[in-house]
Amino acid sequence: MAATDVSKHGMWSSQWLFVLAAAGSAVGLGNIWKFPYMAGENGGGAFVVVYLLCVALIGIPIMMSEVLLGREGRLSPINTMRSLALKAKGSPLWVIVGWMGVLAGFLILSYYSMIAGWAFHYVLRLADGTFTGADGEFASQAFESFLVQPWQMIFWHTLFMAVTIFIVARGVSRGLEVAIKIFMPTLFVLMIVLVGYSMTSGGFAEGFAFMFNFDWARLSVDGVLQAMGHAFFTLSLGMGAIMAYGAYMPGSASIAKTVVAIAVLDTLVALAAGLVIFPIVFANGLEPGQGPGLMFVTMPLAFGQMPLGTLFGTAFFVLVSFAAITSAISLLEPALAFLVERYNAQRHRVAISLGVLCWVLGLGSVFSFNYWKDFHIVRELNFFSFVDYLSANVMLPLGGFLIVLFVGWVVPRAIVEEQMSLSRGFRNIAWQLLVRVVAPVGVLVVFGYQIYGSLN
Ligand code: TRP
Numbered sequence: 179m180a181a182t183d184v185s186k187h188g189m190w191s192s193q194w195l196f197v198l199a200a201a202g203s204a205v206g207l208g209n210i211w212k213f214p215y216m217a218g219e220n221g222g223g224a225f226v227v228v229y230l231l232c233v234a235l236i237g238i239p240i241m242m243s244e245v246l247l248g249r250e251g252r253l254s255p256i257n258t259m260r261s262l263a264l265k266a267k268g269s270p271l272w273v274i275v276g277w278m279g280v281l282a283g284f285l286i287l288s289y290y291s292m293i294a295g296w297a298f299h300y301v302l303r304l305a306d307g308t309f310t311g312a313d314g315e316f317a318s319q320a321f322e323s324f325l326v327q328p329w330q331m332i333f334w335h336t337l338f339m340a341v342t343i344f345i346v347a348r349g350v351s352r353g354l355e356v357a358i359k360i361f362m363p364t365l366f367v368l369m370i371v372l373v374g375y376s377m378t379s380g381g382f383a384e385g386f387a388f389m390f391n392f393d394w395a396r397l398s399v400d401g402v403l404q405a406m407g408h409a410f411f412t413l414s415l416g417m418g419a420i421m422a423y424g425a426y427m428p429g430s431a432s433i434a435k436t437v438v439a440i441a442v443l444d445t446l447v448a449l450a451a452g453l454v455i456f457p458i459v460f461a462n463g464l465e466p467g468q469g470p471g472l473m474f475v476t477m478p479l480a481f482g483q484m485p486l487g488t489l490f491g492t493a494f495f496v497l498v499s500f501a502a503i504t505s506a507i508s509l510l511e512p513a514l515a516f517l518v519e520r521y522n523a524q525r526h527r528v529a530i531s532l533g534v535l536c537w538v539l540g541l542g543s544v545f546s547f548n549y550w551k552d553f554h555i556v557r558e559l560n561f562f563s564f565v566d567y568l569s570a571n572v573m574l575p576l577g578g579f580l581i582v583l584f585v586g587w588v589v590p591r592a593i594v595e596e597q598m599s600l601s602r603g604f605r606n607i608a609w610q611l612l613v614r615v616v617a618p619v620g621v622l623v624v625f626g627y628q629i630y631g632s633l634n
Contacts, residue, residue, distance in 0.1 A: 185252045185425045187515055188349055193431035195355055199504075200245075200414075200423050200440045202358045205365070206505030207293050208412040209448040210498055211473045214455040216408055218466035221396025222388040225405050226452075228397070232409035233445055236620040239612040240415050240578040241437045243585040246597040248424025249433070250589075254515035255279055255418030258425065259584075268588040275580045279417035280513040282573040284532075285565050286417075287509040288539035291342070292562075294502035295334030296474060297495050299324065304491035309482035314462045317479040321471050325547040335540055338499075342506040343533035346514060347526035361500045368490070368497060369450040375484055376454045381461030388466065389452050399631030406624045407571035412444055414505070416574030416581070418512040425515075433598055454480075473498075510536075539565075579621040586614035 190196040217225050251258025256276030263272040303309065309317065324330065376382060397405075410416045451473075458476045459466050468475065481491030510532055517528045542550070546562035555564040585594060600606045 183252050183429070187426065187518065189426045189428065190423075191355065193428055193436065196423065196427040196431065197436050197439055198355070198358045198362060199508075200420060200436070201362060201443050202501075202504030203414045203419055203423065203508035204412065204440055204444040204505075205362070205447050206501045207290060207297075207498070208408070208505070209444060210451045210501065211293060211297075211470070213408065213412065213448040214452050215468070215470055215472040216404055217389065217452060218456075218459070218472055219469060220398065220401035220404060221393065222456075222466070223391040224394050224397035225401055226389055227392055228402055228405035229409055230445070232406045232620070232624075233413065233441060235612070236406065236578070236617045237409045237413045237415060238437060238441050239609075239617040240410075240582050241413055241420055241441065242433055242598070243582050243613060244415065244418070244420040245424035245427065245433050245437060246594060247581065247585060247589070248421040249427050249429065250593055250597055251421075252425050254425075254519055255421045255512045256516045257519055258421060262584075262589060265593075266588050266590055268584070272580075272584055272588070275577055275584070276418060276512070276516070278573060279419075279421075279577050280516065282417040282569045282577060283419065283509040283512055284536055284539065285569040285573070286411075287342075287506060287536045289543040289562055289565055290502065290506055290509065291338045291536065291540050292331060292335045292543045293470070294338045294499060294506065295331060295336075296324070297498045297502060298334045298337060299330065300474060300478065301492060301495040301499060304478060304481060304488060304495055307488055309478040309491070310487065312479060312482040314464050314475070314479055317475045317482070318464075318471075320478070321474045325471075328544055328548050331544045331547070332541065335544060336537065338502070338506070339533050339537045339540070341503060342510065343529045345503065346507045346510050346533075347529040349525060357500070358504055361497065361504070365447070365497045365501060368493060369447065369454065371490070372454045372480075372494070373450055375480070376457040379457050379461045379480065381457035381459065382453075384460040385453065385456030385458075388456050388460070389449075399628060403571050403624055403628045406575055406621070410574035410578055411570045412448060413441060414508055416576070416578035417509075418577075419508040421581075422511045422515055423508065575621050575625070579618055582613050582617045582621075586610070586618065 190199060247258055247262060248255070251262050253261065254276070256273060259276040260270070260273045263270060303320070308320065376385070414420055455473060455476050456466065458464075458480045459472075462479060464476060466472075477494060478491065481487035481494070484490065510529065513532055514525065514528050517523055517532075518525055543562040543565065546560040550561055554560055559567055595606065598609060600609060
């Protein structure tokens with residue numbers, strides 16, 4: 179039985195560590211930085227509803243599909259797709275899904291590293307009391323003036339990439355596993371404390387209403403695509419990261435249960451981040467749709483006003499940085515595992531080469547906020563927003579769509595049923611319905627709506 183095989187890259191020491199590692203990949207800047215600003219730009223409630231629907235109906239089936247492919251193939255996503263396509267007597271072209279994933283991971287990591295670098299910078303700014311007693315004006319100004327200094331940004335971007343390379347190079351070692359064990363619960367507790375603070379900030383009712391009042395009119399056609407793209411992004415889906423992690427998962431664990439746990443955890447962190455940020459936005463007369471700077475303006479402001487703000491603020495940005503690291507490593511893992519398999523290369527060499535390439539690409543995003551500010555690739559998208567848009571809103575959903583089609587229609591049913599421990603019965607029917615119809619059609623509907631919308 180293939181499910182009991184092991185991967186040559188190593189294995190998670192238990193089912194629990196798979197959950198932690200996958201949750202470490204899923205919970206990241208996407209939850210704390212990206213989700214609130216995207217919800218802010220897209221009018222709140224309706225965006226949140228579409229995002230939640232996409233997580234439940236599209237994200238969860240696709241995540242299960244990725245895990246089961248990984249665990250069946252036990253190789254890097256590229257070679258897993260290749261070997262399973264062969265086994266299923268399907269087209270060898272399925273391997274393209276693996277290649278596209280590697281590319282998407284690259285694009286995402288390039289700017290992810292820059293944003294994580296901002297978080298590194300803010301660790302220091304909070305620790306040295308820059309924001310103590312600051313007002314909204316000051317917090318916005320501080321962020322603006324940071325963005326126009328490319329050298330500072332490059333410094334932090336470099337540091338983040340170096341840390342990521344270092345960790346990936348060592349293998350998903352005990353060090354990382356231990357770090358995740360400490361960090362995940364701490365992040366959870368801190369988020370709860372911050373939600374508590376936010377409730378007393380005076381803007382809670384307004385912030386809550388903004389996030390949960392469903393007003394379809396405020397969501398643009400493009401906002402729907404963004405909500406779906408974000409569901410993929412936040413769950414780390416569509417590019418093979420979860421497939422790569424699934425390859426190191428013990429054969430005995432239940433895929434359905436672990437995936438649901440990961441998705442619920444990820445969603446709770448995102449909703450908590452929104453419930454922290456929006457009340458602060460409204461209590462201080464800030465703009466919810468201000469874009470990528472949202473977290474970097476609101477959080478320092480709140481910490482500057484609360485008792486023990488220096489302590490909590492520093493801790494907050496340290497945790498954000500950690501969350502980013504445990505995600506970043508999963509963006510590199512598919513490409514890395516592939517090169518190790520292909521050339522029998524040493525892990526650390528591959529990690530360094532890939533990391534440097536990504537770092538160079540990331541400079542484009544750094545310059546998007548200063549030197550290349552007025553340079554637009556298409557429409558109003560500068561280099562950074564273009565890379566983000568293309569990877570999250572196009573490549574991930576497309577990759578996920580192909581993955582779920584592959585599992586639903588190409589991989590022999592016996593293999594899938596064994597991996598999912600499904601016997602004939604209601605659960606099996608529900609599963610077939612989700613992977614064969616609901617998830618792929620869901621992606622097509624959102625893509626179709628976008629195309630229809632742009633023609634009108
Ligand atoms: N999910 C992470 C976040 O929300 C980012 C991430 C890690 C990711 N690995 C990924 C996104 C793979 C897409 C694909 O911050």
